[in-house]
Structures are given as C-alpha cells and as structure tokens.
Amino acid sequence: xxxxxxxxxxxxxxxxxxxxxxxxxxxxxxxxxxxxxxxxxxxxxxxxxxxxxxxxxxxxxxxxxxxxxxxxxxxxxxxxxxxxxxxxxxxxxxxxxxxxxxxxxxxxxxxxxxxxxxxxxxxxxxxxxxxxxxxxxxxxxxxxxxxxxxxxxxxxxxxxxxxxxxxxxxxxxxxxxxxxxxxxxxxxxxxxxxxxxxxxxxxxxxxxxxxxxxxxxxxxxxxxxxxxxxxxxxxxxxxxxxxxxxxxxxxxxxxxxxxxxxxxxxxxxxxxxxxxxxxxxxxxxxxxxxxxxxxxxxxxxxxxxxxxxxxxxxxxxxxxxxxxxxxxxxxxxxxxxxxxxxxxxxxxxxxxxxxxxxxxxxxxxxxxxxxxxxxxxxxxxxxxxxxxxxxxxxxxxxxxxxxxxxxxxxxxxxxxxxxxxxxxxxx
Amino acid sequence: xxxxxxxxxxxxxxxxxxxxxxxxxxxxxxxxxxxxxxxxxxxxxxxxxxxxxxxxxxxxxxxxxxxxxxxxxxxxxxxxxxxxxxxxxxxxxxxxxxxxxxxxxxxxxxxxxxxxxxxxxxxxxxxxxxxxxxxxxxxxxxxxxxxxxxxxxxxxxxxxxxxxxxxxxxxxxxxxxxxxxxxxxxxxxxxxxxxxxxxxxxxxxxxxxxxxxxxxxxxxxxxxxxxxxxxxxxxxxxxxxxxxxxxxxxxxxxxxxxxxxxxxxxxxxxxxxxxxxxxxxxxxxxxxxxxxxxxxxxxxxxxxxxxxxxxxxxxxxxxxxxxxxxxxxxxxxxxxxxxxxxxxxxxxxxxxxxxxxxxxxxxxxxxxxxxxxxxxxxxxxxxxxxxxxxxxxxxxxxxxxxxxxxxxxxxxxxxxxxxxxxxxxxx
Numbered sequence: 067x068x069x070x071x072x073x074x075x076x077x078x079x080x081x082x083x084x085x086x087x088x089x090x091x092x093x094x095x096x097x098x099x100x101x102x103x104x105x106x107x108x109x110x111x112x113x114x115x116x117x118x119x120x121x122x123x124x125x126x127x128x129x130x131x132x133x134x135x136x137x138x139x140x141x142x143x144x145x146x147x148x149x150x151x152x153x154x155x156x157x158x159x160x161x162x163x164x165x166x167x168x169x170x171x172x173x174x175x176x177x178x179x180x181x182x183x184x185x186x187x188x189x190x191x192x193x194x195x196x197x198x199x200x201x202x203x204x205x206x207x208x209x210x211x212x213x214x215x216x217x218x219x220x221x222x223x224x225x226x227x228x229x230x231x232x233x234x235x236x237x238x239x240x241x242x243x244x245x246x247x248x249x250x251x252x253x254x255x256x257x258x259x260x261x262x263x264x265x266x267x268x269x270x271x272x273x274x275x276x277x278x279x280x281x282x283x284x285x286x287x288x289x290x291x292x293x294x295x296x297x298x299x300x301x302x303x304x305x306x307x308x309x310x311x312x313x314x315x316x317x318x319x320x321x322x323x324x325x326x327x328x329x330x331x332x333x334x335x336x337x338x339x340x341x342x343x344x345x346x347x348x349x350x351x352x353x354x355x356x357x358x359x360x361x362x363x364x365x366x367x368x369x370x371x372x373x374x375x376x377x378x379x380x381x382x383x384x385x386x387x388x389x390x391x392x393x394x395x396x397x398x399x400x401x402x403x404x405x406x407x408x409x410x411x412x413x414x415x416x417x418x419x420x421x422x423x424x425x426x427x428x429x430x431x432x433x434x435x436x437x438x439x440x441x442x443x444x445x446x447x448x449x450x451x452x453x454x455x456x457x458x459x460x461x462x463x464x465x466x467x468x469x470x471x472x473x474x475x476x477x478x479x480x481x482x483x484x485x486x487x488x489x490x491x492x493x
Numbered sequence: 494x495x496x497x498x499x500x501x502x503x504x505x506x507x508x509x510x511x512x513x514x515x516x517x518x519x520x521x522x523x524x525x526x527x528x529x530x531x532x533x534x535x536x537x538x539x540x541x542x543x544x545x546x547x548x549x550x551x552x553x554x555x556x557x558x559x560x561x562x563x564x565x566x567x568x569x570x571x572x573x574x575x576x577x578x579x580x581x582x583x584x585x586x587x588x589x590x591x592x593x594x595x596x597x598x599x600x601x602x603x604x605x606x607x608x609x610x611x612x613x614x615x616x617x618x619x620x621x622x623x624x625x626x627x628x629x630x631x632x633x634x635x636x637x638x639x640x641x642x643x644x645x646x647x648x649x650x651x652x653x654x655x656x657x658x659x660x661x662x663x664x665x666x667x668x669x670x671x672x673x674x675x676x677x678x679x680x681x682x683x684x685x686x687x688x689x690x691x692x693x694x695x696x697x698x699x700x701x702x703x704x705x706x707x708x709x710x711x712x713x714x715x716x717x718x719x720x721x722x723x724x725x726x727x728x729x730x731x732x733x734x735x736x737x738x739x740x741x742x743x744x745x746x747x748x749x750x751x752x753x754x755x756x757x758x759x760x761x762x763x764x765x766x767x768x769x770x771x772x773x774x775x776x777x778x779x780x781x782x783x784x785x786x787x788x789x790x791x792x793x794x795x796x797x798x799x800x801x802x803x804x805x806x807x808x809x810x811x812x813x814x815x816x817x818x819x820x821x822x823x824x825x826x827x828x829x830x831x832x833x834x835x836x837x838x839x840x841x842x843x844x845x846x847x848x849x850x851x852x853x854x855x856x857x858x859x860x861x862x863x864x865x866x867x868x869x870x871x872x873x874x875x876x877x878x879x880x881x882x883x884x885x886x887x888x889x890x891x892x893x894x895x896x897x898x899x900x901x902x903x904x905x906x907x908x909x910x911x912x913x914x915x916x917x918x919x920x
Contacts (some may be wrong), residue, residue, distance in 0.1 A: 072615055147898040154598035154892075161596045162606070169588045171581035171853035179589070182832045196903045232902060253594035270868040287710070289722065295713075310918070316911035323907040355906050401881065405609045412883040417911035422885055423899045424892055426598035427880040439611050439695040439718035441878040451868040453854040454828065456839040457847055465581075469809050471574040472850045475659060476623045479751040479782050484743035485846035489735070 067330075067344070067364050071199055071337075071371040075380070078249040082385035084297075084329060084434055087268035096284045100255045108259035121223050123245070126263050128229060130427070136234035148236060152203055158426030159208045162445035172313030174461025181449040184211035184291075186265060188257035189242070190272035191392035193222040193249055198273070200422065204429050204443065205271045206240030214266060215412035217242045220257060222249020250274075254281035258290045267294070271430070271443065293443055300329035301418055302387035304378045305343070307336040310414050314339075315365035316345035317391055318358055320419050326362035331385060332369045334377040340371050383465065386437040389418045408437045414483040419422050459492050494757075494771070494791050498764075498798040502807070511724075511756060511810040511861055512793055519704065523711045527682045534688035541679040543899070548650050548674075553690045555656060555672040560837040563661035575663060578851035579630055585853030586635045589872035603886025608876040610640035611718075613692060616669070617683035617699035621651040622678060624657035625700070628848065631856050631870065632698045633667030639875035643692060644669045647684060649676020667699055681708035685717045696720070698857070698870065720870055724861030727756035729814035729834075731805045734763040734803075737841050741766075742773035745794070745816055746787055747846050753789035758812060759796045760805040767798050799903035806830050816845050834866045886919050 073081060083255050102110040108126055115121045123475045140148075193199055209217045219242045221229045228234075229247055237245050247265055248256055253272075261265030262347070269291040270282060279296045286292055287290045301321035305314055318330050332341050347364070354360055375394060382390060384408035394400075397412040404410060409421055410429030421427045430443035457465070466489045473481035500508060516742045528539040535553055542548045567575075595605045616632045618625055636644045648656045648670045655661075656674055664672050669720070673691055675683055679703075687693030696718040697709060713719055729746035732741055745757050761767050774791070781787055799805050802821060809817060813833035821827075824839040829836060835858030836848055848854045857870035884892070893916045901907035 073813075078747075086712055089819045090640050101512055124731060150599070150892070150895045154602070155658040157598045158596050158604045167588050169585050169853065170583045172577070175581070175847070176851050177585045177853045179707075179871070180828070185832060190507070196905060198903065200836060200899060200903060208823050216722050249585055277761070284716070287712075287862065291863075295716065312765075312914050313911070313918075316907065316914050319907040320905065320911045323905055330703075350907070352908065354910075355904070360907065391756075398883075401607070404879070406877075407879050409496065409880040410882070412881065415886055415915055416882055416884040417889075417915065418897075419900055419905075419908040420892060421880070422896075422908060424895045425602050426596065426604045427882055427885065434716065436716065436718075437877065437879075439877065441876075442605070442880060444878065444880075445627045446873070446878075449868075450864065450866065451831075451871065452831070452834050452864075453836040453869060453871075454839065455836070455852050455854055456825075456850055457843040459842055459853065462842045462847070465577070465780055465847060466823070468577045468851045469575040469652055469844075469846050470847075472578060472627060473846055475571055476625065476627060477782070478623060478747065478750055480743065480777070480787065481846040481849060482748040483777065483781075484747045484846045485742070487743050488741050488842055488844065491740075 067367045067368050069369045072373060075411050078381050080386050081095065081149040082381065084346070086361045089412065092280050094278045096251050096277070099251045099257065100284060103252060103255040104221070104259050108263050111248055111252055111256055111261060114221070119249055121227055123223070126246050126248060128234060132196055132228060133234055133238050136231035137238065139231040140235045144232070148203070152207060152239070154208045154424055154426035154429070155203055158193055159211050159445045162452065167360060171463050172460040172461070174464055175455065177455045178454065179385060179451045180455050181451050183215070184269050185213045185214065185451055186216040186267040187448060188254055188267035188270045189217065189219045189403060190218060190270065191221040192274050192278065193224060196356055197232055199232040199236045200429065201273060202233055202236040202240065204243055206237065208443065208445045209448045210241050214448055218244045218245045218246065218257065218265060218267065220240035220248045223247040235478050240375070244282060251277040251281035254278060254285055256286040258288055269443045273315055279356060292428060293447060294432055294440050295434070295436055297436070298327040298329060299324045300388040300433055301391065302333065302385055302389070303393060304375065304382060304428055305334040305336070305339050305393040306395060307339060308395045309339055311339060312343035313414055314343045314393055315350050317418055319350055319354065320417070322360035322363035322367070323354060325355040325432040325477065326359050328363040330363060330367035331387065333381055334374055335372060335375060335378065337371055344369060373398060382407070382463065386435045388431045388437060391418060406438045408432045408442050462488050494795045494796050497705045497797045499800060500797065505808050505811050507612060508795065508861050509808065519707050523678050523704070523707050526678045527686065527711060530679060530682040530688065531686050533627060535602035535690050537569045538675055538679055538683055538688060541677070542650070542675070546676055548651050548654055550650070550674060550681060553675060555661060555674060559655060560661055560665050561657035562666065567662045571659070575630070575666070579634060579647065579666070579852055579854035582630055582634045584636065586872045591878065595865070599888070599891050602882065604880065604882045606878045606880050608878050610688040610876055611696050613643040613694040614641050614643065614875060614914055615616035615694035615697045616646045617680055617697065617701055617705060618646060618648040618660055619701050620651060620657070620703065621675035625665045626659040627856065628700060629660055629663040629667065633664065633669055634873045635870065637668050638682040639872055641875055645671045645673065645684065645694060647673045647675045650674040656884065667735065670796060678704040681705060681712055685712040685715055720874060721859055721867050722861070722863055724863070725754040725756060727815040727820065727860055728808050729758040729812055729818060730818040731802065731809060732761040732763070732766050732820040733802060733822060734766060735765055735822045738766060738773045740844070741820055742768045742777050744845055745774055746777055746843070748816070749787035749794070750781060750783040753786050755790040757794035758814065760799055760808055762799060764798055767796055770855035771796060778899055800853050802827060810827065811836070813862045815860045815864060818845060827872045828889055833865045835869050837861045889915050890919060
C-alpha cells in the first residue's frame, strides 16, 4: 500500500485515477459467439459448454429434480440467514415504489407517470471461486417486486455439471421461472437473441468477467438494455480519530479480498489512526483464506493523510467510490456534501458487508467512477416510467395557442394543425 | 400506406417489426474524430467546423453579445409561449423529486436513498431544417431542477456562423452556463473528452443524426453516460368509433412530418373510421409544407383493422411505441393493460404535439421498441440515487449472524470478519 501525507489539492485528480487494466481486444470473439448462437441456437450453447466449461450438457435448462436436490442440500442455518436478508431487501426495495401523482400543469391539462415492469429480464450469475447467491437475491427480489413476468437466470455449470445448489435454492425461492446452465459471453448472447430453449429478454443484469462485460456491451448494440457498465469493486473509507482501526482494517480487507483488481482507498485526518489501520490491516491479512488476492489488491491501495474532513470529502467526490464508509463523528452532518458515491455506510457499526448481504440496500453499484452519473440497481432498474396526459376541451383551449406558436417556429405545421383542428371544432 | 384487415395474431410479431435502415459502418470515422479531438483539442473542433459545416470559427464559445442579440431577435409572442411551456415542464418535473424515506428494515438498521444531481451534463441540439428549441427546454429544465452545477450545450452554427437565435434564447433562459458552436460527432467528442474551451461532462443528452448517435455510443465506451439509444420517432394511434377522423389524421401526419424514416401505425376496430382517417390523411397531407417528408414516412405506415380494443392493446404492447394515442371511449379504463409505451395521450383533445411542446411531460422518449426496457427522460435522468445506511450496536447484533453465515458460504472471510470484530467489541 502507498502512504501519502498531505498531498496538495492539485494532485487529487491524478490520485483519484483508477489504474487502467490491459483490455484484450475481444470484440471479434464476442461477435463470433453471438453469430453462432443466432445461427445454431441451443447447439451453439452446447458447443461452447464443451469448449469453455468442459461440460457435455444433455439439457441446458435446470430440471425440477435438480432444484429439489438443491433445496435439500442447503442447511437450515443458511436458509434462515437467506430469509432474513430477503425480507430486508424486500422491505427496502418495496419502499422504492413510486406513488403516481396527477399534476394539473395548467387548467384542463393533467400529466402523471405510471410504472410498468419490464416484461422479460435475464440475470447472469458467474461461477468461479465464490458462488454469488447474494447477487441472485439483489437482482431477483426487485424484479419480483416490480412484477417482471419472465425472470430467467443463466449461470455456468460447476465441474459436476450442475449449477451451485445455493444459487439454485435462492433462484427458486425468488420466483425465477427458468434457470439455464450457460456461462460467459454465450449466456449473454442466448438471452439477447433467444434460442429454442432460452427466451429472449429485454434487459440483462449481473456481474461477470471481461467476456461477460464485453458481451453485455455488444448486447446493448442490439437494443438490449443492461444494468450498468461493469468494473472492479471499490471502497473508500474516511476516518477521523473516533474511528476504530480494527474495524476500518476489516472493511478495507473485505473489499481487497474480492479480487486482485479491487480498489481500496483510505483517507484520514489522524496520523495515529493511519498508522494503526496499517498495522491492523497487515495483521488481519495474515489469517485470510483469500490472502493472496487481498495482498495483490492492497499493492494498488492508497492510505492518505489529509488536513480536514472537508478535504477528504473533496477527494472522495472526485473519486466517486462505489462504497463510501464514513467512520467519523456525526457522519449525518456532512452527508449533504457527498455528491458522488454508489452507497454510503455511516458510523462504526455499519460495515460494507451489511449492505453486501443483508441490510436491505442493493449491492449492485456503480464502479470505476461511474457513480458520477449512475445509480445502483434499485426497483427503478426493473420498471419503465410511462408519462400519461389527458387534456380536456378547456385544456386545449388554454394551451392551444402556445403549441401552435412553438410548432410554427420549429417549422412543423402538421404539429400545429393537430391543435388548430381541435380548437376549430370546439368553437 | 399499407391497409391490413384482421391480421391473425401470429402475424403481430412480424407486423410490429421496424424496418431496418441501412447503417453505414462509421465506427472508424467516429474513432478518428475522437482521437483528433483528444490530441488537438479546440484546433480539431475548428478543423471539423470548416470541413463539415463550412465555417471558419474564430471563437468556439458563443459570446454574451451573440446571446444579447438573440434575446432581441425573439418576438414577444414566442417568448410568452416559451414561458408557458417552461412553467408546465417545470411543474411536472418538479413533481418527480423523490421524497427520501428512512426504512428501518430490522431494529437498528436504517436504510434510505438520497438524490444528488449529476454535476456536469452536456446537451446536444442538432441544426438542420427545424431549430429544435423545444428540446432545449426538455433537457435544460430538468437539469436545472436537479441542480446540475454545469450544464453546457453544443449546436452546429448555421450558414451565418451563428447558432439559431431561438435556441440561444431558450438556452440562456434555462441557465445553461456555456454554449458552443460545435456540431456532429465532434461535439460529442468534445463533451466526452474536454478541450481547452469545452468542459468534459459526465452525461450527454440529445438527439442527432447517425454520426451523433454513433458518437454517443462511442462515448459510452469511454465511461460517459448517455440519455438513451436513439431511433426514428414513432406514433401508434388506437381508435374506436368515437374517434374524430380529422384529429387522428392530423396526429398521424404530425409524426410523419418529422422525417422520412418516422413510423406511423394506426389501429382501429371500426372499418368506417379506418376509411375516413385514410381520406383525411390524404387530404390534410396536400397542404403541408413538409409534404414530401410526410409522404415518404406514410409509405412505410400501416393502417390496421382489428377485432377488438383488447387486440389493439396486444399489438401495441408488442410494438412498444414511443407515443401512444388512445382515441377511444374511456381510455383510462384500459390504461393498466398498456405495458410498453414511452408516453400515452388520452382522448380526443390530447394531441401528441401537446406533449412535444408544452403540456409538461418530456418529449425525449424511447423509440425503436426501446420502450420495452427504457423510460423517457425525466428528473431521474439528471440525478443519481445514493443508498445510505446506518446501523446501531443493536442493529449489528440483530443482523450480524445473518451476514456472517452468508459471507462464510460465499467464501469471503474478510466480509465475515468485519462483522465478527464488531460483535466481539460490543460484548
């Protein structure tokens, strides 16, 4: 980890730059996968399962038998934990339902918005070292609250030819209608194009490696919506002298263990806290099963001593972190000054892992500085808001002249005429 | 226009397909423009102004003098119309402000969302045949309500070397801080990358030709957010025997005059209305200044007779129109069945042009079937919603075991440890 003391403000811009990871040019590869899936459908999916996952798939769709086995496999303690998390996520996302307000903008002209679920959504859950069943909760719960009619899920098969049972258990619990053993770019292609077995969806959600990310970008070109651009996970912690160094170290490490490319930034106004957090981080690191990954992430991390909390906030707003932990006295007081962040955690007893799993907020959040323009996944991500208007005879009389004048000035006379004919009929 | 009577339901899918317009492969051209703007800044912008717009620009930024001239140029009647439209747009978008609700998901765990403006946004307004000053209102008004700190605007210079004065007048009225004489892909490149004169923004809004559209897609790859994917404008009208044929024809034509690629679809349950609307459309067409454009658009249009309003709704939901006009009796009664549309207009006195200009709703809407997954521009488009949580000692005691269990099952022990250390300290 780099330690920097009192960097001048004109260095904030360069200090907040993310490292640029080398990106292979895989667009042609992705294009080829989409073409093969479009032309050969399920056979292409079986071909890629053999090629990339070493799996000879008889059926692409997970059977009821496999789901029943998964339900048996999951222990009661985990089922209870998942249920508590699910209830909290439901409660918070339920509160995001928009109440439709009818606004009479001018007498006789009433405008409002109504939310409608996106009919068909596809969730992608990666395989790999950690079975991300928590991500199933984070995506399927709001999809269900929104009322999406068809919620499908793709995840690559494990070595035994099956999807991780906890993922299956949670998917089934959250009303996912169809689950497919498909991984990587071919899963995104299947959900974008549809095959004999896999339905085409309108929006695709979920994390993934470079191939999945590029495939989602390619899907966008075909008119499929995606949740948000992907990037390595990040945390920025701001601490004053009231922070608990061992808690801060644990929070930094829980980000670092995600991946070698995870971003960890620590800002503090206290030299003493800085030193203690460094020692605690080194010490806690030793006992972690994912020590090697966390160690690599820490190599890119910055521990920065600044003059004031105000300066920490300026730095953080420029960085726009995915997760922002405020381990300071009365964090609520400075909340309004935070302009760019995905999710904020207040005080010493609010670890990021609470939001990752169970407090109720969504853990699918903007990374890589995207918090400057993007929100995390919420109920909004699964609905469209349709505007509606009703104009009475009185209303068009009130507004008609305005529309006619503006339409004429834009040179659009049929637009004007649509009003003129109505005004004439009323008179 | 094609007339189709009682098509069977299994043909809806092919009937709702948009024509595919030939798309030149201009990605390399766009990439070249971005590279030149990145390397040469303002000089590149001047180079392209000369090359594409035949303009030798002395200054890229519009001067105060030019704005003062524009304010003088606009007549009082138009100023009044613009003011009325602006007030209505303000009133409706103001109502979209989210009230922050604190939710205690479990005792001691409080979660909520707060909106923050996107600090820097860029608006693109095309030049060309119609000066789209109404689009300035539709983008700048919500940006201002959101509280965006920097709102900039690019628009190509006209033949006289200046931006259309009505566009300048409205931009100035809506608090846009900087206005630049830049058109096309180079405008999008300038706002994405920043130059000596043009600030880099976080999100770009606005319509444009194929070059602008491709440049926005390219900007997305660089991490700049965009409003939504672009496509030709569309209207779908559903009419029963209570519809007024001359109003319907005027509404269809006000879509058709937008461009030769505009989409016009008319669905009705009444053969009589179908015939009358056809005659009216032919007749009104003759007097339009943009007759040639509207005529071309009508060539691709469909007039379809269906068995029931229910069938019309099914067809419309499959098509997912940008604008949907319900010229039927009691349209409110079937509103809940409409699942895919950008904006809906109810009854005989609610022309689409009301929403295009002045009723208060936004006219930047999803086209090309994107209404299946996208909403139109709203206040939401100019803010991020940040999730916030605060957990008390009691809260982490209530939730700790759940987080520990889930983190352990995902193999993320630093996540677990962040909770364990806090629980230990409390005991």
